[in-house]
Structures are given as structure tokens and as C-alpha cells.
Amino acid sequence: MATVSVSKKACSVNPLKMSQPIGGTLAFLGLANCMPILHGTQGCTAFGLVLFVRHFREAIPLQTTAMNEVTTIMGGMDNVEQALVNIYKRAKPEIIGLCTTGLTETRGEDIHGDLKLIRKRNPELANLPIVFVNTPDFKDAFQDGWSKTVTRIIEELVTKATETIPGQVNLLPGSHLTAADIEEIVEMIAAFGLTAVVLPDLSGSLDGHIPEQFSPTTIGGTTVDEIRGMGGSLATIAIGQQMERAALELEMRTGISYTVFDRLTGLDANDRFLMHLSGLSGKPVPLKYRRQRSQLVDAMLDSHFFCGGKKVAIGAEPDLLWALGSLLAEMGCEISAAVTTTQSPLLEKMPCDEVLIGDLEDLELRAKGCDLLVTHSHGRQASERLGIPLFRAGLPCFDRLGANHKLSVGYRGTRDLIFQVGNVFLEHTHEGTPDSWPLPDIAMNNSSVRGELVEP
Amino acid sequence: MLGFVPYPSLHAHLNLHHTCADYCPACLFVGFATQLHRQPSHLQTISYPNYSGLAQCLLNTGTHHLERSIVAGLNIKVQEAFSEPGCDKNLAKDEKERKKGCTKQLVPGAAAGGCAFDGAKIALQPITDVAHIVHGPISCEGNGWDNRGSKSSGPMIYRTGFTTDISENDIVYGGEKRLYRAIREVIEKYDPPAVFVYQTCITALIGDEIEAVCKAAKEKFGKPVIPVNVPGFVGSKNLGNKLAGEALLDYVIGTEEPETTTPYDINIIGEYNLAGEMWQIKPLLDHLGIRVLACISGDARYHEVASSHRAKAAMMVCSRAMINVARKMEERYGIPYFEGSFYGISDTSDSLRQLAKLLVQRGAPEDLLARTEILIRREEARAWERLNGYRKRFEGKRVLLFTGGVKSWSVVSALQEVGLEIIGTSVKKSTEEDKERVRQLVSDEAHMLDDLRPAEMYKMLKEARADIMLSGGRSQFVALKARMPWLDINQERHHAYAGYEGMVTLVQEIDKALYNPIWAQVRKPAPWESEIHPLSLEGRN
Ligand code: SF4
Numbered sequence: 001m002a003t004v005s006v007s008k009k010a011c012s013v014n015p016l017k018m019s020q021p022i023g024g025t026l027a028f029l030g031l032a033n034c035m036p037i038l039h040g041t042q043g044c045t046a047f048g049l050v051l052f053v054r055h056f057r058e059a060i061p062l063q064t065t066a067m068n069e070v071t072t073i074m075g076g077m078d079n080v081e082q083a084l085v086n087i088y089k090r091a092k093p094e095i096i097g098l099c100t101t102g103l104t105e106t107r108g109e110d111i112h113g114d115l116k117l118i119r120k121r122n123p124e125l126a127n128l129p130i131v132f133v134n135t136p137d138f139k140d141a142f143q144d145g146w147s148k149t150v151t152r153i154i155e156e157l158v159t160k161a162t163e164t165i166p167g168q169v170n171l172l173p174g175s176h177l178t179a180a181d182i183e184e185i186v187e188m189i190a191a192f193g194l195t196a197v198v199l200p201d202l203s204g205s206l207d208g209h210i211p212e213q214f215s216p217t218t219i220g221g222t223t224v225d226e227i228r229g230m231g232g233s234l235a236t237i238a239i240g241q242q243m244e245r246a247a248l249e250l251e252m253r254t255g256i257s258y259t260v261f262d263r264l265t266g267l268d269a270n271d272r273f274l275m276h277l278s279g280l281s282g283k284p285v286p287l288k289y290r291r292q293r294s295q296l297v298d299a300m301l302d303s304h305f306f307c308g309g310k311k312v313a314i315g316a317e318p319d320l321l322w323a324l325g326s327l328l329a330e331m332g333c334e335i336s337a338a339v340t341t342t343q344s345p346l347l348e349k350m351p352c353d354e355v356l357i358g359d360l361e362d363l364e365l366r367a368k369g370c371d372l373l374v375t376h377s378h379g380r381q382a383s384e385r386l387g388i389p390l391f392r393a394g395l396p397c398f399d400r401l402g403a404n405h406k407l408s409v410g411y412r413g414t415r416d417l418i419f420q421v422g423n424v425f426l427e428h429t430h431e432g433t434p435d436s437w438p439l440p441d442i443a444m445n446n447s448s449v450r451g452e453l454v455e456p
Numbered sequence: 457m458l459g460f461v462p463y464p465s466l467h468a469h470l471n472l473h474h475t476c477a478d479y480c481p482a483c484l485f486v487g488f489a490t491q492l493h494r495q496p497s498h499l500q501t502i503s504y505p506n507y508s509g510l511a512q513c514l515l516n517t518g519t520h521h522l523e524r525s526i527v528a529g530l531n532i533k534v535q536e537a538f539s540e541p542g543c544d545k546n547l548a549k550d551e552k553e554r555k556k557g558c559t560k561q562l563v564p565g566a567a568a569g570g571c572a573f574d575g576a577k578i579a580l581q582p583i584t585d586v587a588h589i590v591h592g593p594i595s596c597e598g599n600g601w602d603n604r605g606s607k608s609s610g611p612m613i614y615r616t617g618f619t620t621d622i623s624e625n626d627i628v629y630g631g632e633k634r635l636y637r638a639i640r641e642v643i644e645k646y647d648p649p650a651v652f653v654y655q656t657c658i659t660a661l662i663g664d665e666i667e668a669v670c671k672a673a674k675e676k677f678g679k680p681v682i683p684v685n686v687p688g689f690v691g692s693k694n695l696g697n698k699l700a701g702e703a704l705l706d707y708v709i710g711t712e713e714p715e716t717t718t719p720y721d722i723n724i725i726g727e728y729n730l731a732g733e734m735w736q737i738k739p740l741l742d743h744l745g746i747r748v749l750a751c752i753s754g755d756a757r758y759h760e761v762a763s764s765h766r767a768k769a770a771m772m773v774c775s776r777a778m779i780n781v782a783r784k785m786e787e788r789y790g791i792p793y794f795e796g797s798f799y800g801i802s803d804t805s806d807s808l809r810q811l812a813k814l815l816v817q818r819g820a821p822e823d824l825l826a827r828t829e830i831l832i833r834r835e836e837a838r839a840w841e842r843l844n845g846y847r848k849r850f851e852g853k854r855v856l857l858f859t860g861g862v863k864s865w866s867v868v869s870a871l872q873e874v875g876l877e878i879i880g881t882s883v884k885k886s887t888e889e890d891k892e893r894v895r896q897l898v899s900d901e902a903h904m905l906d907d908l909r910p911a912e913m914y915k916m917l918k919e920a921r922a923d924i925m926l927s928g929g930r931s932q933f934v935a936l937k938a939r940m941p942w943l944d945i946n947q948e949r950h951h952a953y954a955g956y957e958g959m960v961t962l963v964q965e966i967d968k969a970l971y972n973p974i975w976a977q978v979r980k981p982a983p984w985e986s987e988i989h990p991l992s993l994e995g996r997n
Contacts, residue, residue, distance in 0.1 A: 011589065011638030012621040013645075015598035022599055041657050042562060043571020043688035047600040049930070054603070059910070059933035066562035068689045072661060083565030090566065102593040102658045103689070106627055137595040138622050138658065210937055214914035378602060381615060398603070 002338065002350040007358035014360035014378060016315045017341040018395070019137035021099040022048040023145025023175060025062060028097030028131075030200025031153070032221040035093040037063045037083055039076060039111075040101030044137075054398035056206045061217050063087055067103060076104050077114040084130065085122055091216040094224050097149065098132040105136035129224055131156045141342035142395075143317045146175035147242040150199060151249045153227060160254045161232035168233045169280065170256065171196040172247055174240025176320035176394065179203035180407040185239065185264065188274070188410060191288065192281035197226050197233065199246075206404055231256070235280055239264055239409075240319035241346050262346060263323035264409035265417065266330055267296055292411035299415040300331065303422035308332035310425055313367035315360055315375035316394045318344030323408070324374060324393055325350055331418060337366030372424060389424050534690055534699070568930070571688025573656050575696020578604065579778065580652055580684065580703070582728045582753040583761060585611035587648040589618040591635050591666060592656030596688070597621075605949060607732040609755050613648055622659065631664045639673040639681060649758045650680040650708075660687035680758070682707045694777065697726075701781035704752065704761060709785065712762035714749060719820040721749040722811060723770040723791065726778040727798075729754025733954035737798055740808060740835065740955060744827055746815065752781060765789040769814035771796050771807060792818070798954040800870030801839055805832045839956040843874050846963050850875040853970060856916060857881040858927035867926075867945070874963055879922055910934045924970055939978050941969040 021038055025048055028036035038045045045064035052060045065079040080098070087096060100111065111132045119125050133152045135145045150172060169189060173182050182203035189196045198204075204220035211219045230250065236258035238247040247258035259276060263269050270293070274285045310333045314325050321340050329335055335352035339362050347355045356362055360375065364382040367373055373383050376394040383390035397403035407413040570578075573596060581588055581604060590597040601617030608614065620638045622631045639651055651673070655666045670683040686699040714721075722741075727734060734754045741748060750756055750764035765785065770793035772782040782793040792814055796807035812820075812828040854877045857867065868878050913931060916922055917938035925935040928946030935942035943965055945953065953962045 009638075009641060010620065010634045010636075011641045012594075012598075012617075012619050013642075014617045015594060015601060015619060015621065017594050017621070018598050019593065019595040021595065037565065041571055041689045042567045042569060043574050043657075044595050044599075046568070046570040046574065047595065049568075050603065051599050053929060053932075057933070059937065063565050064567055066564045066567040068562070069661075069687075072657075072689065079564040082563070086563060086565030102595065102627075103661065106658055106661055136593075136624075138593040138627055139624055141594075210939070214911050214918075214934070214937070216911065378617075381602070381612070 002348055002352050002355045004343075004347045004355050004357070007356060007362055009358075012359045012361075014364070014381070016339060016358070016360050016363065016375065016378070018051070018142040019044075019048075020135040020140045020142065020145035020148075021101045021137055022051065023142035024099040024133045024135045024149035025097070025145075026052070026142075026175060026202075027146045027149035027153070027200045028099070029060065029062075029218055030198075030202045030205055030221045031095055031097070031227075032204065032218060032223045033094035033215075034097060034218045034221065035061050035063060035087050035091050035095075035216070036097040036099065037065060037087070038099050038101055039065045039080060039132075040067055040103045042066045044101050044103075051396055051398075055396040055403055056208070057401070058206050058208060061091070061215075065104075072103055072107055075107070076109055077118070080111070080114060081118045081122070084118060084125055084128075088124060088128065093128075093217045095129040095131065097153075098130060099135045099145065099149070100133070101135070102137040105134065105138075129157060141317065143175045143240075143242045143319060144342055147245055150243065150246040153199065154230070154246055154249050154253065157224065157227045158230050158250060158253055159228070161229070163232060164234055165229060165232040166234075167194050167281075168229070169194050169196055170230050170233045170236040170250065170258075171198045172236065172238040172243040172250075173198060173200075173202075174238075174242045174319045176240060176317060176323065177202075177409065178406050179207035179404040181264075181409045181413065183207075184407055184410045184413055188289070189237075189277060191286045192277045192283050194277065194281050196237075197230050198222060199227060199230065202404070208404065230254070235259070237261065237276075241322070241344055242319050262319070263326060265323040265414050266327045267293070267300070267411075267414065268330075269326075270296075270409075270411050270414065289411060292415070296411040296415045296418075299418050303418045304332055306422045306425040306429075307418075309334065310372060311336040311370040312372045312374060313337035313339075313363055313370045313388075314393075315339040315363040315373075315379065317341050318346050320394050321355075322346040322350065325352065327414065327417065328374075328421070331421075333372075336370050337363055339363040339366070371428070372421070389428050391421060391424055534695065570693040570696075571657075572686045572690045572692060572696035572699060573654060573688040574600075575693030576684050576686040576700035576703070577654060577696075578693065578728065579697045579700035580753055581614055582606040582608075583652070583756045583758060584608035584614040585648060585757045586650045586652055587613055587616065587618055587642045587646055588652045588654065589620070589635075589638055589642060590654045590656060591620045591631065591638075591659050591664065592622060592654075593658055594619065594621045596654075596656045604728075605730045606728050606754060607730075607735075609735075611757070613646055616646070618642055620659075627658065627662055630662060631659050632669050635659075635664065635666065635669050636673055639669070640677065643677050643679060648679075650682060652682045652684055652703075655683070655685045655687045657687045657689045660685075660689075680707070680711070680762075697777040698780050701752075701778045705781060705784050705788075708758070708762050709781075710762070710765040710789070712759055714763040714766050717749075717766050718747055719768060719818070720744075720746045720815060720824075721767045722746055722815065723749055723764050723767040723785070723793075724751045724754075724773060725770055725782050725785075725793070726773040727751055727754045731949055731952040733798070733952045733958060736952050736955040736957045737804075740804075740831065741811075743831055744808070744812070744824065746811060752778065765791070767791050768818040768820070769793065769811065771811060773797065798958070799867050801836060801873065801956060801959050802869065804955050804959075805836060808832055835956045839960055842960050843963055846967055847875040849967060849971070853877065853923045854879040854921070855966075856913075856922040856925045856927075858913075858925065858931060870959055870962075871966075876966070880916070914938050924966060926966075939975070941972070941975065943969050 025036045028034050042064040045062055049060050049062050063083060065076060065083045067076050067079055071079050084096060115130060131153050133149045135148060171185060179202050182198060182201060186196045186198060199222050201222045205218045231254040233256055236247050236250050236256050238244060238258055238260045241262045244260045247260060250256060251258050261273055264273055274289055278285050312328050312333045312335055314321055318340050321338060325335050325338060329351035338350055338352050338355045339358045340355055360378060360382055367386055367388060370388055372391055373379050373388045374391045374393050377392055377397050377399050379390045392400055408417040597617050597619035602615050620631060620634050626634055642651060653666050653670050666683045666685055670681040674681040682703060684700060684703045686696050734751055749767045750760040752761055770782055770785060770791050772779060772793050772795045785791045786793055794810045796810055797803045798807060808828050812824045816822055816824055855871060857878055868881055871878060913934045917925060917935055917940040924941040926943045926945045929944055932942055951961050951965055952958050
């Protein structure tokens with residue numbers, strides 16, 4: 001149980017947080033043939049683009065409404081219209097996602113009304129799915145933008161189906177999952193004879209495959225038809241607390257009941273997940289997973305020597321913080337510092353004393369004397385200054401390869417993660433030297449001590 | 457969304473009490489927002505936008521109120537930057553054209569590139585010992601901090617991301633107090649010799665007067681606090697570079713004195729020490745006894761920039777980035793400058809020559825000229841010795857070159873020197889003079905490409921009309937997905953390509969990319985596929 005506090009500083013130093021609009025954008029990047037647009041000045045788009053390019057090492061389709069000071073004051077409808085028309089002409093996307101930014105939110109725009117008018121004026125856009133999301137960057141954080149966007153996509157596209165599609169389940173992954181994670185979960189679901197519709201599906205679009213043709217839009221991901229068909233699923237599975245709002249929206253629209261798994265990292269968490277799938281499908285847990293489970297148990301046995309009692313400082317968005325923090329605590333580590341970006345019901349459940357909504361400066365101050373620092377690539381400076389190894393987790397990861405292929409869910413993913421962390425501890429074991437165990441100074445110098453020895 | 461629609465509605469409300477003339481178009485930001493902060497009661501009274509009232513005001517108001525507002529002040533700066541007489545692009549325009557400035561109207565849905573704030577930060581962040589505070593929402597700093605390749609030989613505080621990360625409350629009540637507190641926190645905790653404060657779109661929109669806050673902070677804390685009033689929406693990165701230069705001219709340059717001066721003191725302007733490129737040049741200058749009084753701003757210290765007005769000569773490195781700084785320093789302090797480049801062998805030599813010449817003109821001993829020639833001869837020979845081996849390997853290899861800031865002709869000539877054929881080069885950011893030089897250099901069939909859409913780029917590569925692409929990180933994946941070699945020559949590059957040493961590195965990197973054994977493998981179709989890459993048969997026939 002942790003107390004949750006919010007940093008009181010006026011100046012955030014070395015931000016841990018990234019903005020809501022680009023969180024929303026990333027969700028759109030998990031849709032097939034999609035073009036996300038940031039409704040704001042072009043600079044915001046450029047920063048988001050560079051961030052994603054460096055993390056995924058992929059081409060990122062992302063556009064801007066290119067607002068300037070005059071259009072901001074006068075209202076951005078013309079820019080939105082031009083952007084939509086231009087993008088439709090050039091890129092022929094199947095769906096367009098529009099995230100607002102702080103600039104356009106400050107003025108306040110009636111995008112809903114504007115879109116109606118724009119569609120009327122441009123018949124070619126009449127049937128093009130256009131999903132807009134309010135994501136001011138002076139509020140909330142990356143994972144909020146992601147989950148709001150998924151919720152909005154459901155609002156716009158999913159309707160109650162008349163017939164259920166046998167064996168189909170909806171999978172709503174949180175922003176903290178990688179392409180490898182999603183693939184693993186889909187495979188687990190498939191092992192029970194079920195098919196998952198994943199929304200959004202970064203494992204289809206940003207998994208680093210090479211397309212046959214050049215495409216100005218996303219090169220894979222959830223199709224509009226698949227999203228529309230979600231109303232016919234037999235159940236919804238949400239991974240990460242952030243996805244509850246989307247799952248709830250889906251249930252309210254379609255009556256499909258949902259289950260939230262706040263994490264799929266850890267033995268217990270996966271036991272529950274597999275039993276849930278078994279219940280949904282009426283099939284027993286496949287042999288493969290029984291074997292993987294015992295591999296994980298073995299990994300825990302082998303690694304606990306090195307993890308037990310280790311002090312760890314973690315900086316991550318709430319769902320990732322929860323997944324990693326819980327696992328490490330389960331392995332015997334002590335979570336000495338936990339810093340996050342935004343509110344979540346999980347924070348007070350964290351296995352540590354305090355969770356701070358703050359920045360990497362806060363984390364660095366609290367990480368003194370820790371054995372491991374866990375955060376995204378920006379933790380590299382703190383790690384260097386403190387002389388503590390950095391285990392990279394979360395986005396952005398720009399100074400290592402294969403960020404989107406890192407697996408940390410399922411028995412297998414948990415096993416690998418435990419090995420990786422254990423190896424860092426192993427590598428940084430403090431070995432004894434002749435000077436490692438000095439007697440306390442007092443014993444040598446303090447005359448009263450000596451005196452005591454002499455006097456009877 | 458906020459629960460109210462502040463600006464137009466507030467304006468409509470004010471309309472009832474004031475004449476519009478109090479609020480000129482440019483001070484809409486400021487006029488409204490200041491009112492907004494100071495009289496929050498207005499917030500409750502109105503809740504509907506009034507576009508027509510606002511438009512009317514925009515039409516009615518005259519420019520004579522411009523100087524009332526900071527943004528207006530900024531507009532004047534922007535105009536100044538646009539009418540830069542040192543810019544040859546501008547000189548070619550008539551009066552009216554010039555007023556319009558260089559920014560092309562951005563096309564919504566088809567625009568790419570950073571904002572002016574981004575440009576200002578690129579230009580100033582290389583000053584390594586100061587704190588750079590970004591006043592704005594998390595987007596401006598949180599998404600992109602510590603992501604540049606500017607290297608430091610000492611202080612690291614420039615890599616710390618400081619931002620006010622403003623919240624909804626700040627939007628409603630103004631962010632000035634938060635900014636002031638932020639400056640205090642930074643000075644108390646990090647004690648840098650100076651603080652730079654960057655304005656961004658939203659904080660400009662709500663009317664936070666960063667100049668006023670910086671002034672108050674400077675007086676209170678007794679340290680230079682420099683406002684960089686370049687919100688993203690005023691224009692492009694390039695404009696941001698220039699406006700950052702203006703901030704240096706207004707608040708930094710000439711405010712301190714160097715401990716000593718020598719007849720060999722120079723400034724290098726517009727060089728950001730990306731990947732440590734300054735360190736490929738400095739040994740050459742050191743050898744000649746030339747002292748870099750200030751590099752603006754690569755690996756610079758605040759004190760160096762502040763006392764840079766005592767240099768004897770200056771070199772302008774990237775022609776479009778900070779020409780205003782070079783020109784105004786000439787005007788104010790009589791420091792002559794020339795435009796040069798350290799990319800390519802002949803350009804590096806030329807630049808060294810010109811530096812020596814200028815210094816001698818300003819009174820340095822004449823032997824500098826001869827010493828420079830000796831150094832050039834020795835270093836050119838040393839470089840060629842290492843480069844000549846590549847000629848054979850580069851024979852018939854075709855390059856597609858997309859540079860941003862780097863002058864293309866300079867690199868073009870350098871690559872040709874080692875036997876590469878340039879089949880296309882972008883001249884989007886080049887000046888007329890640059891274009892002319894490229895024209896003279898590239899063969900007839902070569903294209904000078906103004907702008908190439910990714911799809912066309914991909915096609916050119918996929919059809920194997922080029923063997924390698926040199927460009928910035930954005931188009932990296934266009935090349936790689938076409939399974940073609942690619943080399944990063946922009947901001948985020950990991951290798952330093954300046955001077956003689958840099959040219960050798962560049963050629964080595966091109967060679968490594970061209971001859972990596974992966975190409976044959978990745979182009980081979982999977983055994984169950986029939987599609988054949990144009991180059992996968994190479995060597996077999
Ligand atoms: S465009 Fe404006 S809001 Fe966006 S990053 Fe640039 S300064 Fe910030």
C-alpha cells in the first residue's frame with residue numbers, strides 16, 4: 001500500500017512524462033491504413049514524429065493541421081478541413097485520427113460540429129471514418145491519451161451486432177505493451193481456439209516488417225472492418241487498468257462483458273489469465289503453457305538469490321509501473337522509489353511506501369543507494385551520475401535496438417524478464433576486497449573504549 | 457476541453473466596454489490574456505464564442521498599436537529577420553516580396569518540420585553551462601528533450617530538461633508565477649551562470665510576458681535570465697534559429713569582457729558541435745595559434761558568448777541559420793565575417809585561408825598566411841592518402857543526397873572528389889548561390905530536386921537508380937524499406953563529418969554502408985516468393 005503524492009515543484013526537471021496527444025497518436029498508429037493528425041502547430045507533430053521514429057525505428061505517418069497564431073484565434077476549422085481534404089487526396093487512408101493539442105484546446109473548438117460541416121462540404125469525406133479525440137497536453141499524460149483514443153474509436157465505430165461471431169474476443173492492450181507482448185497474448189488466446197480482435201494493434205503496424213509497397217499511411221494494424229465487427233465478440237479482455245474505460249464503453253454500447261487484467265507479468269497474473277481463457281473457451285489450459293509455467297517457476301527459483309533484498313527505483317507510467325513493480329516485489333526486491341506520470345487507481349496498491357507523480361529528478365533523488373534504476377532511455381543521465389545500472393523499460397527507448405520486440409508478458413515473457421533483471425544484478429554484484437569489512441572507527445580510536453578494556 | 461471558450465468570447469465582452477483599437481491583431485494574445493488573468497471575473501460571464509466580433513476587430517485595428525504588446529515586439533523581430541540584408545535570398549527580392557518574408561504558407565495535412573521554438577532551442581541549447589527552461593505544456597520539452605547530438609567538453613547541465621509543464625490552472629490564471637518560481641528553483645538547485653527561458657505557443661497565447669518575468673528574476677537573483685520569445689507558431693525552425701540569434705544580440709553578446717584578448721581571436725557562428733565536429737576543426741586552429749573566443753553556440757560557455765564581441769574576425773558556418781548574428785556583430789563591433797564551410801576538403805582549406813586572411817587584415821602577424829598554407833598542404837595530402845583507396849570501390853556508385861542545413865554543393869563536390877556520382881540532390885534549403893554552384897558541379901542527367909515525396913524517393917531507390925541515399929533521419933526508413941544503403945547526415949547523426957578528418961570518416965561510412973554483406977541477403981526473396989529485387993541478381997550475371 002502506497003501513499004500517492006504529487007510533486008509540488010514549479011519546474012519539472014528531466015521529464016518522465018510525455019504528452020497526451022502523442023499517446024493518442026500512437027493508438028491511431030495501431031490501426032490499418034490510418035493517418036493520424038495532430039490538430040495544432042506543426043512543431044508538436046515534428047517532436048512526436050521524431051520521438052516515435054527513434055523508438056520504433058520505423059517510418060511514422062503523422063500529419064498536422066499546421067495552425068499558426070492567426071488561425072488559432074480565428075478558429076481552426078479551415079485548417080482541419082484542408083488537412084482532411086489534402087490527406088484524403090494524397091494518402092487515401094481508410095481512417096483518419098485527429099488528436100487536439102493544448103493550443104487548439106485553449107481556444108476551445110467545436111470539432112464535432114465542424115466535422116459535420118466539413119463532411120457536408122466535401123462529399124468525398126462523407127463516409128470516411130474520422131475519429132477525433134480531445135487530448136490537451138496541459139492535462140494528463142501519454143497513457144491517458146492512448147486510452148481516451150481507443151475509447152473514442154469504439155464510440156465512433158462499434159455498434160451492437162445482431163449475431164455473435166463464434167470464438168471472437170476483443171483484446172484491448174494498454175500503451176505499455178510492445179508488439180512482442182501483443183503477439184504473445186494473441187497467441188495465448190489462439191491456443192484456446194479463440195480469435196482476438198486487437199484494438200489497437202501495434203504488432204501489425206509497428207513490428208518492423210517490410211511492406212511490398214511504399215505506403216504513406218500505416219502498414220498494418222486493426223482494420224476498420226475488424227473494429228466494426230467487435231460488437232459481435234463474446235467477451236472483451238483489457239490489459240492494463242488504463243483500458244477499463246474503453247472496455248466499459250464497449251460493454252455499454254454492445255453488452256459484451258469485459259475483464260480487466262491489470263498486468264500479465266508475473267506468475268499469478270498469468271495463472272488467472274489462462275484460467276479466464278479456459279473458462280471463456282471451455283477448453284483446458286494447453287500443455288505448452290503448463291510447461292512454460294514450470295519454466296517460469298524454475299526461473300524464479302534460480303533468480304531469487306540475486307533479486308532478494310535488492311533496492312529498485314522505478315519511473316514509469318502507471319500500468320507499466322504496476323506490472324514491473326509488482327513482479328520485482330514478488331521476486332523479493334524492495335521498491336525504494338516509484339515515480340509515475342499520471343493518476344491511476346493502481347498507484348495506491350503499489351508494493352512500496354510512496355508513489356510520486358513527478359519527474360526523473362525526483363526519481364534520481366530517491367534512487368540514491370539503490371541497486372537498479374528502471375525507467376525509459378532518459379534515465380541514462382541519472383544512471384551515469386548515480387553509478388547505478390539502468391534497466392530500460394517503456395517508451396522512449398532510443399538508445400537500444402528492438403524496443404518493440406521486448407517481451408514481458410505471459411509465462412515466457414515473465415521468465416525472460418526475470419532473467420534479464422537477474423543478470424543485471426549478477427553483473428553488478430559487489431565483491432569483497434580486503435577493505436570491505438573494516439571495524440568501526442570508534443573501536444580503534446575512542447579512548448573510553450580502550451579505557452573500558454583496561455579498567456576492570 | 458476547457459469549460460469555456462475564453463478568447464473570442466472575452467473579446468466580444470470587452471467590445472462592450474472598450475473600443476477595439478485597444479487591441480490590435482498582434483496583441484490579441486496579450487491584450488486578451490492579460491485581461492483574462494487580471495480580471496478572472498470575465499471568465500464566468502461569457503460562454504459563447506463570437507467569431508464575427510473578433511473578425512471585425514481584426515479588420516478595424518491598425519498597426520499603430522503594435523508596439524504595445526510583446527507579441528507585437530516579436531512581430532517586429534520576425535520582420536527584421538525576414539528582411540535580413542545579409543541573406544542573398546532576400547537581396548534578390550523586391551521590397552514587397554521581402555516584407556512577406558521567407559516562410560511559405562504551410563499546407564495543413566502536408567507539412568513537415570519543426571517549429572520556431574525547436575529552431576531556437578537547437579541554436580542555443582549547445583551553450584553547455586546554462587539552464588534552458590521551456591515555459592509551456594509537456595509537449596514542447598517532454599517529448600523531445602536530450603535528443604540532440606551537440607556535444608560538450610565539460611558542463612552537462614544543457615542536457616537537463618527543464619520545463620514548467622503548465623497545467624490547466626496555469627492556462628486559466630496565467631503561467632507567469634509558475635515560471636518565476638521555476639527560475640528560482642533552478643537557480644537554487646543548479647546555480648548555472650545564466651538561465652535561458654523559452655516561450656512556447658500556449659503560454660504566448662495566454663499572454664505570459666516572459667520578458668517581464670525574466671527581468672524580475674534577473675533583478676531578484678542577480679543572474680542573467682534571458683528570454684527567448686520564439687513561440688513555435690511564429691514560423692519554421694530556420695526562423696527560430698535567427699530569432700534565437702536576436703536574443704543573443706539583445707541580451708548576451710557584449711555583456712561581459714574576456715579575461716585576455718589576442719590578435720588571433722575568432723568567433724565561429726552557426727556551428728553546433730554536432731557529434732563533436734568542432735573538435736575536428738579545433739586542432740587545426742590550435743596548430744595555427746587561432747583562438748576560438750566563442751563558438752556560437754557549439755560547446756560554448758555563457759561567458760564566452762557574452763564576451764564574443766571582442767573577437768577580431770568571424771566565420772559564419774551554416775549560411776542560413778545565424779547570418780543576422782554575424783552581420784549585426786560586424787555592424788556593432790566591427791568584426792568582419794565570411795561565410796564558409798568545414799564540409800569537404802577544399803572547403804575546409806578555403807575556410808582556413810579566409811580566417812587567416814581576415815585575421816592578418818585585422819593586425820595579426822603576416823606569417824599566419826604562410827603557416828596556414830603549410831598546414832593545408834600537409835593535411836590535404838594526409839587526407840587524400842587515405843581517400844584515394846576508395847576511388848576504385850566507388851566507381852559507378854550513384855548517390856542520392858538530401859541534406860538539410862549542410863550546404864549541398866559543399867558535400868557534392870567532396871563526394872565527387874572521391875569518385876561518387878551524384879544522381880540527385882535536394883536544393884530545397886539552398887540559397888541561389890548554392891544552387892548555382894551545384895548546377896556547375898553535377899552532370900546533366902543529375903537532378904536538382906526541390907522536394908521529393910517519400911513515395912518518389914522510394915521508387916527511385918527501389919528501382920535501383922541510386923546505390924545509396926544520404927539524408928536526415930526522417931527519410932531513413934524510406935531507403936531501408938527499399939533495402940537500400942542509407943547514411944545519416946543530419947542532426948542526429950552519430951559520426952562527425954567536419955574538416956579533413958570528417959571527410960575521411962564520411963567516405964569510410966559510405967563504404968561501410970555500400971559494401972555491407974547484408975544487402976545481398978536482404979534482397980534475396982524468400983524461397984517461396986518470386987518477386988525479385990532489381991539488385992539481387994547483381995554479380996550473378
Ligand atoms: S509548435 Fe508550439 S506547442 Fe508545439 S512544440 Fe512547438 S512551441 Fe510547443
